Amino acid sequence: MAEAEAQHARAASLAHRVPDLAALELLLAVARLGSLGAAAREVGITQPAASSRIRSMERQLGVALVDRSPRGSRLTDAGALVTDWARRVVEAAAAFDAGARALRDRRDSRLRVAASMTIAEYLLPGWLLALHAERPDTAVSLLAGNSTKVAELLLSGEADLGFVEGLTVPSGLDATVIARDRLIVVTAPGHPWARRRRTLAARELAETPLILRERGSGTRQVLDAALGGLARPLIELSSTTAVKASAVSGAGPSVLSELVVGEELAMRRLVSIPVEGVSLQRELRAVWPTGHRPTGPARELLSLTRG
């Protein structure tokens, strides 16, 4: 439903109401450098082009963004706010780019990473951005699949470094824990659980039908193990995104990684329900073939993930 309505709201298309990425980057440059001309130089266009671009952006948004003066340009109050929203769009685009770049360099690249879906979707783009910042020349490729697939790719030499999120380490691989991820119970804000005062007991959770990923997914494994194999599905969906959308629309409670619902929680499209009597932690691990300690770029990436 949230999906459908977002769709509808978007009828006259976002792209017509939101400036394009180049314009947003230009705005960020103006904010940072304090001058249209300097910003233009940075993004590699001429000053008049920058001037016109900013102006048409202001026309499009119906708000003055910068105060122009003969000695530079500063953001207006509204401009500062818009710039922060723009920054979020640009950051998402940078993550997109980092991911896509890794996907493109599939063959013959220097560092081939295999990762489980959740990690590939939510964490890797950020790591790749950081890696790219430190070692701009490293070409990284990305293969995504479940734990078994990751293990296969590593053992067959088709990948150099893997990331898995299951409970166990596939045999033949060495691993190190790089982060702990907590699964949390979430509902739409309208759900009765969102109003309860007492924390939820594990038994209640086990008895309630939930919106879940399919059996065999990393998330489902952890939940089943924590509840003793009892998790009762209300709906089973095959992608994290679909589960989220379903939960947001109010179809029922769900259990998801806190990694993937950060935005939804902040925006209060979902609320987190405290649970007691059950440990929903899981480890995220970097893995590699036993004996083949990561070296070079793989080692670099690994150190970035652990900080």
Add this chain to the structure above:
Amino acid sequence: MAEAEAQHARAASLAHRVPDLAALELLLAVARLGSLGAAAREVGITQPAASSRIRSMERQLGVALVDRSPRGSRLTDAGALVTDWARRVVEAAAAFDAGARALRDRRDSRLRVAASMTIAEYLLPGWLLALHAERPDTAVSLLAGNSTKVAELLLSGEADLGFVEGLTVPSGLDATVIARDRLIVVTAPGHPWARRRRTLAARELAETPLILRERGSGTRQVLDAALGGLARPLIELSSTTAVKASAVSGAGPSVLSELVVGEELAMRRLVSIPVEGVSLQRELRAVWPTGHRPTGPARELLSLTRG
């Protein structure tokens, strides 16, 4: 530094490597509808245009995104991953749009909202999206400022509903708590604190110079109160974004709302340091002039924020 390097990495400009918003929306439509033609119809272009757009996107990314067949198109594995990254970009753009729209409708609009900076930046766009989904015709305007400014706007009748994040409710206003926000201590992953095993004592926190917002900001108030006015600044910056950037670059530890660092924590550009012996909770409140209970769209918005 992260800033500067992102800059550098972006030299050949993101906009040239990331498809524009229209293309990303089209991709999402294809994913959802399973056909290029249907997706084209939904976004209001012809089928050949959609075909060409997707194709040039595949060329740009160097990856096949959809499997075309005479009976429809499905995403490839890589396409599914790319679509999820695209979705995040589009969501950020939708938040941008919701915010910008509210900023534009400054005058003569039906619902005028005044909010503190943090709330305006991180929460309001999401709420406005939700409000727009339920009441597409409501024009909302947004004014941002600190608590005092919000109070003024409400009392002078220039705003209908306010949101503040301080410890106290400005006099003359009624309030209701809509959410609890936790301040958390964060450092770059490389900082020594990121490796400590013991939780941090309040005294240690008070004795360590921190990267902070300026005195008078909501965040700083809460921290000063919690530590007994002792917070020691390493650097004082005037925007949350600047504080974040500084912390990410490793300049030192900082204390920030968990709202604003969700992404950074997920991407492990920052890590959270547990603290004991000090309560860093703060309430986010909706406020209105005493006696003037919110009605109509204001009431609607309020109910969305509380779920």
Add this chain to the structure above:
DNA sequence: ATGAGGGCATAAGCTGGTCTTATGAGCGAG
């Protein structure tokens, strides 16, 4: 079997936006 319908691809031509170059004008510092 055979035609209708939905799916996608290709080709040709037009349109519009956005860039560049060239120039002018305001303000401040030496």
Add this chain to the structure above:
DNA sequence: CTCGCTCATAAGACCAGCTTATGCCCTCAT
């Protein structure tokens, strides 16, 4: 007073992406 920085405006070139008009492929129903 003039140099150097800022921004604005004007005119023309260019290119990306759209539409319209086709054609082929496959499936399903008659």
